[in-house]
Amino acid sequence: MSRLVPYPLLSLSLLLMWLLLTRFSLGHLILGSGIALIAGKAMAALQPAQPQIRRWGSVFRLVGIVSLDIVRSNAAVALLILNGGRHGARRSDFLQIPLTLRSQPALALLAIILTATPGTAWLEHDAETGVLLIHVFDMVDEEEWIRLIRDRYEALLLEIFE
Amino acid sequence: MTHLETVPLWLALPIALFLVLGSTLTLLGTVGLVQLRSFYDRLHAPTLGTSWGAAGIILAAILLFSWMQGRPVLHELVIGAFVMITTPVTLMMLGRAALHRDRAEGRGGVPAAVPHPDPSEGPPDVGALSPEDLESTRPPKAPPMAIR
Amino acid sequence: MSATILSAALTYAQFALALAGCLACWRLLRGPRAQDRVLALDTLYVTAMLLFVVAGMRLGTTFFFEVSLVIGVLGFVATVSLAKFLIRGEIIE
Structure with a gap:
């Protein structure tokens, strides 16, 4: 099984994408499955590090939290642009956060989360020291941002990947 | 405008809402x-367009086309x-x-790079190339750019 | 009734996205620095992509989907290579 389908998640999502791009029929199901299997084989030749998802429950909780945060921060940033940054009182700043997260897929996911929520921009991550440099659009309280990222995202990501 | 008339009102309202929401957020971005x-402030602005701006318009398109073609x-x-x-x-x-x-030009207001010891660079795998060959294949680093 | 609502919303969306494209163009021309222009170009690509999705909705065809996907891919590649150029001063090394 694992020799035939080395990357089941990748193959499954490729098949899903194939069916989304065409219309659902038996022919497309077979063709898409073939392509997904071949692509999985090709991926195995590249030998990327395989992420291990440990807890699926935390994945769904993370998705819920992140989608809520995206809506909220969208509204917050849109409002800040509309009223001119609380009429000039908004302060943006850089923020350095020491992370304990080391696994590459988890860091990639954190980058997607931080960029998808308007108001935080990922700038730099140092792989040796684990210090993450982000830019915060509306810096009210430094401690609160650090707590938000470490407790809300990093803890969940640690649960999922490590 | 024939395909728009077939859409019932209960579906037209959310489609219009998502469209207006998505395009307004992209515009605000x-x-x-x-x-x-x-x-660095401006770096945040386009994420409005790429998060809910794109999501709103894509949701509206999904709803409209799903109704028109009678399948998801x-x-x-x-x-x-x-x-x-x-x-x-x-x-x-x-x-x-x-x-x-900004760091290379020494502009203020940017945090310095995190200090860490230089990674000890092992000799690169040059194969049969002699140092002179290497020198000729690898030009020296480009001078500072003229673009601003 | 629903056709009126939908066509009003589509017109509004098209105007808003066109205006957004113009504003991105303004930043693209104005600068002041190279990274501002690249950021504006990226925003312009995203706006054009969304504009094509809305145009497809107005005309009732799904053909514009491929157009917007191609624009998205080109925009991604263009922005990444331009950012790489800004970091290193060269793209192919």
């Missing part, structure tokens, strides 16, 4: 792009997933480029 003062038409989700995955890459690279350039 570019307003921020014009209005904000520093580059979800292929617009591919655009959404694509935008979701590529935006962090582009913005991260742009942010790093700006940071790198």
Whole structure:
């Protein structure tokens, strides 16, 4: 099984994408499955590090939290642009956060989360020291941002990947 | 305008709502792009367009096309997933480029690079190439750019 | 009734996205620095992509989907290579 389908998640999502791009029929199901299997084989030749998802429950909780945060921060940033940054009182700043997260897929996911929520921009991550440099659009309280990222995202990501 | 008339009112309202929401957020993002003062502030503005701006318009398109063709038409989700995955890459690279350039030019207001010892670089695997060959294949580092 | 609502919303969306494209163009021309222009170009690509999705909705065809996907891919590649150029001063090394 694992020799035939080395990357089941990748193959499954490729098949899903194939069916989304065409219309659902038996022919497309077979063709898409073939392509997904071949692509999985090709991926195995590249030998990327395989992420291990440990807890699926935390994945769904993370998705819920992140989608809520995206809506909220969208509204917050849109409002800040509309009223001119609380009429000039908004302060943006850089923020350095020491992370304990080391696994590459988890860091990639954190980058997607931080960029998808308007108001935080990922700038730099140092792989040796684990210090993450982000830019915060509306810096009210430094401690609160650090707590938000470490407790809300990093803890969940640690649960999922490590 | 014939295909728009077939849509019932209960579906037309959410489609219109998502459209207006998505396009307004994208517009606000570019307003921020014009209005904000520093580059790092402006880096935040387009994420409005790529998060809920794109999501709203894509949801509206999914609803409309699914009704018109009488089956779930979800292929617009591919655009959404694509935008979701590529935006962090582009913005991260742009942010790093700006940071790198500001540091190289010694502009203030940018945090310094995290200090750590230089990674001991082993001799590169040059194969049969002699040092002279290497010198000729690898030109010296480009001089500081003339672009601003 | 629903056709009126939908066509009003589509017109509004098209105007808003076109205006957004113009604003991105303004930042693209204005600068002041190279990274601002690249950021504006990226925003312009995203706006054009969304504009094509809305145009497809107005005309009732799904053909514009491929157009917007191609624009998205080109925009991604263009922005990444431009950012890489800003970091290193060269793309192919």
